[in-house]
Amino acid sequence: MPATSIDTFLACTVIITATLIATGFLFSSMQTSINNTKDINKNSYLQSIAEQIITNPGSPTDWGASNLVPTDFGLARSTSNSYELDIDKVSRLNSQNYFSLRYADMLKASKLNNVALGISASQVMSIIIQQTSDDNLKTTNSFNFTVSTNINSEPTNANLTAYVFANNVLENITADIQNTEVGVNNFAVQIPTNAEDNAMLVVFARASFDSRITSYGVYSFLSAAQEIAPSNDTLVLTPINYTLSIMTNLSDLTIQNGYILSFDHQQTLSLPENGSQCLIPKLIDQSPYVIILNGVNNGTYVQTWTAYPQIPLNAGSSFSGSEQNVFSYTVTINDVLYKVEISFGDVTP
Amino acid sequence: MNLLKDRRGVARIIEAFLASILIISCLYLVPISTISKDSTVSLASKAQNALLSLDNNGHLATLIDEQNWTALKDCVASTLPLTSWFNLTVFDKDMNCINPFPISNAGLVSDKIVSVNYVCASQSSTYKIYTLRLQLSGVGLS
Numbered sequence: 001m002p003a004t005s006i007d008t009f010l011a012c013t014v015i016i017t018a019t020l021i022a023t024g025f026l027f028s029s030m031q032t033s034i035n036n037t038k039d040i041n042k043n044s045y046l047q048s049i050a051e052q053i054i055t056n057p058g059s060p061t062d063w064g065a066s067n068l069v070p071t072d073f074g075l076a077r078s079t080s081n082s083y084e085l086d087i088d089k090v091s092r093l094n095s096q097n098y099f100s101l102r103y104a105d106m107l108k109a110s111k112l113n114n115v116a117l118g119i120s121a122s123q124v125m126s127i128i129i130q131q132t133s134d135d136n137l138k139t140t141n142s143f144n145f146t147v148s149t150n151i152n153s154e155p156t157n158a159n160l161t162a163y164v165f166a167n168n169v170l171e172n173i174t175a176d177i178q179n180t181e182v183g184v185n186n187f188a189v190q191i192p193t194n195a196e197d198n199a200m201l202v203v204f205a206r207a208s209f210d211s212r213i214t215s216y217g218v219y220s221f222l223s224a225a226q227e228i229a230p231s232n233d234t235l236v237l238t239p240i241n242y243t244l245s246i247m248t249n250l251s252d253l254t255i256q257n258g259y260i261l262s263f264d265h266q267q268t269l270s271l272p273e274n275g276s277q278c279l280i281p282k283l284i285d286q287s288p289y290v291i292i293l294n295g296v297n298n299g300t301y302v303q304t305w306t307a308y309p310q311i312p313l314n315a316g317s318s319f320s321g322s323e324q325n326v327f328s329y330t331v332t333i334n335d336v337l338y339k340v341e342i343s344f345g346d347v348t349p
Numbered sequence: 350m351n352l353l354k355d356r357r358g359v360a361r362i363i364e365a366f367l368a369s370i371l372i373i374s375c376l377y378l379v380p381i382s383t384i385s386k387d388s389t390v391s392l393a394s395k396a397q398n399a400l401l402s403l404d405n406n407g408h409l410a411t412l413i414d415e416q417n418w419t420a421l422k423d424c425v426a427s428t429l430p431l432t433s434w435f436n437l438t439v440f441d442k443d444m445n446c447i448n449p450f451p452i453s454n455a456g457l458v459s460d461k462i463v464s465v466n467y468v469c470a471s472q473s474s475t476y477k478i479y480t481l482r483l484q485l486s487g488v489g490l491s
Contacts, residue, residue: 007359007361007362008361010362010365011361011362011364011365012365014362014365014366014369015365015368015369017369018368018369018372018373019372021373022372022373022375022376025376026376029376043391047391047394051394081401081405082401082402083398083401083402083405084405124427124428125427151426151427152426152427152429152430152431153431154431156423156427207423207427209417209419209420209423209424210408210420210423210424210427212405212408213427327391328395328430329398329402330398330399330402330403330428331402332402332405335405335406337402337403337427337428
C-alpha cells in the first residue's frame with residue numbers, strides 16, 4: 001500500500017471523527033434549546049393557571065360561603081380588588097374545616113387533568129412564642145415568655161397584644177409586654193396551678209410599618225408548645241360565612257362561653273342554648289380573628305380554638321419526590337396581607 | 350527513500366487537522382443555552398403583584414404623602430423573597446424623582462433586572478399622582 005493512501009486514510013479518519021464530535025455536540029446543544037423552549041411554554045402555561053386561580057372568583061362566585069362544590073375554581077372575592085381573596089374560599093382549603101374542598105373536586109374545578117395542584121397560605125410575619133422559664137408558687141405559676149417576630153427570617157419590630165385564657169376566664173395582658181430588642185418582646189403570665197391543663201396564650205403582632213401585616217400565634221400550656229393548628233379533635237370549630245359551626249363527639253359537653261379575639265378587639269360570642277352554630281361578629285380591625293371556645297364535659301374543662309381565616313394551611317398534593325413548580329403571591333384577605341403559594345406538578349402530554 | 354521524501358500525505362493530515370480545528374471552533378458560535386425569557390416574565394409578574402397588593406386602599410400613596418420612605422422600603426421588602434434585590438424610585442407627575450435616598454434592600458444579585466412602572470393616586474384632598482418604578486432582580490425566583 002503506498003504511503004499516500006495511508007496518509008489519506010488517516011486524514012479521512014480525523015475529518016470524520018471531528019465531524020461526528022461536532023454533530024453530537026450540535027445535537028445536544030439543540031436538545032437543550034428545545035428543552036428550554038418546552039420549559040418556557042410550561043412555565044407560562046402554569047403561571048397563567050395560577051393567576052387565574054388567584055384573580056378569579058370561580059363559579060358560583062360565592063361557593064366559599066356554603067358547602068357548595070365549585071364548577072370553576074377561583075379564590076378571589078367576588079367583588080374584589082386585585083389579589084384580594086375570599087376569607088371563606090381560603091378557609092375551605094384547610095383540611096380542618098368541616099366543609100373543606102376535596103382534592104379531587106379542586107382538581108376537577110380547576111380543569112386540571114394530569115397536573116398535580118397544591119396551595120399553601122401563610123402569614124407574612126412569623127410569630128415564635130417560647131416559654132423561657134417558670135416559677136412554681138402555691139396557688140399560681142408564673143411563666144416567662146419571649147415572643148419573636150420576623151419577616152423573611154429578618155427580625156421585625158412589631159406591636160403585640162396578648163390574651164390568656166384559663167379556667168373560663170379571659171385576660172388581656174398587653175400592658176405587661178416589654179420590647180427588649182428589635183423583633184423580641186418579653187412578658188410574664190400568671191396561671192392558677194389547677195388551670196394549666198386547659199390554659200391558652202394568644203398573641204397578635206402587628207408590624208410597626210404596616211398595620212396590614214398582622215399575625216397571630218397560639219401557645220398551649222398543656223403541650224408547652226406553640227400550636228399551628230388546634231390539637232383538640234373532640235371539639236372542632238369551623239368558621240364559614242361569619243357563622244361558627246361547632247362539632248363534638250363528647251355527649252355530655254356543655255358549651256360555656258366563647259370569645260372572638262383580634263389585635264384591637266375582644267368580644268364574647270353569643271352562643272345558642274343547644275345549637276351547634278353561632279354568628280361571628282365582623283370586627284373592624286385589620287387583623288386575623290382567633291376564636292376560642294370553652295366547655296365542660298363531666299366536670300372537666302374542654303377548650304379549643306380556630307383562626308378565621310384558617311391560615312396557615314396546606315391543601316392538595318404534597319409533591320414528595322416529584323417536580324414542583326411554585327408561584328408565590330402576596331394577597332389580602334379582609335385587609336390583612338398573606339402569602340399564598342400555588343404549586344403544580346410536571347405537565348404530562 | 351522515495352517514501353520518506355513523499356510529503357503529499359503529511360500535507361493531507363495537516364489539512365485534515367486544520368479542517369477539524371475549523372469545524373470544532375465553529376461550535377463556539379452555537380449558543381449553548383438560550384436565556385430563559387420566562388424568568389423575566391415571572392419577575393415582572395412578581396413585581397406587579399407586590400405593588401398591586403401593597404397599594405390596596407391606597408396605602409403606598411399614603412406612605413409617599415407622609416414621606417415615610419423607611420416604611421415604604423419595609424413594605425416592599427416584606428412582600429419579596431430574601432434572595433431578591435429591589436430598587437424603588439418614586440416620581441411625581443412631572444417624572445421628577447422625589448425619594449431623597451435610594452429605596453433599595455442590598456447589592457445587586459443578578460444581572461437580569463426587570464422594571465415595572467405603577468401609577469398610584471393620593472387619597473388625600475390634594476389628589477397627587479405618583480409613578481413608582483420597581484426594579485427587581487433575583488436568584489432562583491419563579
